[in-house]
Amino acid sequence: MAKMNGNTSDRVLNTIIGPGCQIKGDLSLDGGLRIDGTVEGNVKAGGPMTVGSEGKIIAPKIDVRSATIGGYVEGDITAPEKLHLEPSAHIVGNIITKVLVIEEGAKFQGNSKIPE
Amino acid sequence: MPTKSGITIFLVPHNRKKSLSLHLEAWQVTLGIILFGVAVLIFVFGVIAGGKSMKIVAENRSLRARNEMLRNERRKIADLERELAETNKLRKWMQSMIAPEGTQKSAEAKTAEVGGMGFLSMLDRPFEMRILPKLDVAEDSRLRRMDFIPRGVPVKGPVTARFGEMGGKFISPHTGIDIAAPKGTVVFTTAAGIVVAVDNDKQLGLVITIDHLNDYKTKYGHLNSASVTTGDWVERGQRIGVVGETGHARGTHVHYELLYRGEAVDPQAEKSIAEKEG
Numbered sequence: 001m002a003k004m005n006g007n008t009s010d011r012v013l014n015t016i017i018g019p020g021c022q023i024k025g026d027l028s029l030d031g032g033l034r035i036d037g038t039v040e041g042n043v044k045a046g047g048p049m050t051v052g053s054e055g056k057i058i059a060p061k062i063d064v065r066s067a068t069i070g071g072y073v074e075g076d077i078t079a080p081e082k083l084h085l086e087p088s089a090h091i092v093g094n095i096i097t098k099v100l101v102i103e104e105g106a107k108f109q110g111n112s113k114i115p116e
Numbered sequence: 117m118p119t120k121s122g123i124t125i126f127l128v129p130h131n132r133k134k135s136l137s138l139h140l141e142a143w144q145v146t147l148g149i150i151l152f153g154v155a156v157l158i159f160v161f162g163v164i165a166g167g168k169s170m171k172i173v174a175e176n177r178s179l180r181a182r183n184e185m186l187r188n189e190r191r192k193i194a195d196l197e198r199e200l201a202e203t204n205k206l207r208k209w210m211q212s213m214i215a216p217e218g219t220q221k222s223a224e225a226k227t228a229e230v231g232g233m234g235f236l237s238m239l240d241r242p243f244e245m246r247i248l249p250k251l252d253v254a255e256d257s258r259l260r261r262m263d264f265i266p267r268g269v270p271v272k273g274p275v276t277a278r279f280g281e282m283g284g285k286f287i288s289p290h291t292g293i294d295i296a297a298p299k300g301t302v303v304f305t306t307a308a309g310i311v312v313a314v315d316n317d318k319q320l321g322l323v324i325t326i327d328h329l330n331d332y333k334t335k336y337g338h339l340n341s342a343s344v345t346t347g348d349w350v351e352r353g354q355r356i357g358v359v360g361e362t363g364h365a366r367g368t369h370v371h372y373e374l375l376y377r378g379e380a381v382d383p384q385a386e387k388s389i390a391e392k393e394g
Binding site: 068071 | 128130131132
């Protein structure tokens with residue numbers, strides 16, 4: 001569904017969930033993605049994930065390479081490379097990342113861990 | 117939104133900012149492609165034309181530089197031509213000063229030869245060579261010197277009184293020779309020199325004295341008229357006056373006197389002196 005032309009390069013953003021789009025179910029892809037709509041389900045991506053300021057994820061588990069979050073995310077996030085919380089970000093859940101950036105105004109409720 | 121064939125261009129930021137989507141209809145895409153193609157063509161042609169015009173500009177510049185160079189060359193040549201003309205004039209004048217009537221002609225021929233040999237070929241010669249090309253200075257100067265030594269007689273005619281004659285009409289030894297000739301006969305110089313005097317002498321009548329700028333001077337007496345004045349340069353064989361009967365004379369004749377270091381000598385013996393000198 002949200003997969004485009006089979007480009008599996010894990011650095012490339014090749015999936016967009018546009019504003020107003022609502023997905024219920026797990027998402028799994030090799031590349032990167034951007035979410036401006038709402039996803040209710042687990043997200044697993046080999047590339048970077050961006051959540052726009054209008055984007056929303058409600059899931060038990062989010063597993064990506066790195067994440068830039070400007071919207072609302074409920075669930076545990078694993079982003080081994082880097083996790084960037086922008087001023088409009090609101091996260092409820094635990095995070096595991098090597099590099100954590102929390103900008104002024106970002107809301108983070110949960111624990112943070114560094115991967116072993 | 118019902119979409120026919122067309123494309124959507126998405127600009128997706130890697131942060132929370134909203135992504136931009138630009139939808140283009142098929143005709144817009146076509147138009148865009150055409151415009152893009154035209155733009156590319158214009159650019160390519162612009163580059164090519166620009167390159168060409170750059171080339172032309174460069175060529176123009178180089179031609180201009182070359183033109184300037186040639187103009188300078190031409191100016192130089194004009195200067196040299198002027199210089200050559202001056203030196204030729206000078207040379208002719210010098211030759212006329214030192215050459216007898218006969219060799220002057222050959223000198224002029226030489227000048228003509230020089231003029232005709234192609235000016236450009238002379239440019240790469242040293243300056244002295246340019247001034248007097250092909251002028252045999254040694255030979256000419258030898259000829260020159262000979263021109264200043266009086267030879268022969270000023271008029272053709274019988275010698276009526278020899279050098280050193282005494283008695284009769286002479287109270288003292290004759291200082292020259294008398295050559296009889298009809299009135300109006302042209303009197304010629306016997307050597308080149310400068311007219312130092314045109315006098316009216318009681319004895320010799322109208323008399324011309326020429327200094328030959330060596331040890332010799334000549335005098336031509338009893339002339340009817342003189343066609344030179346003091347200070348004139350004369351060549352050998354130049355007409356200086358006509359025979360008359362002025363002064364103390366009996367019958368029209370020329371009193372021709374040759375002075376060697378201020379002393380009168382026999383003009384008819386002058387040949388031996390000249391040979392000694394030569």
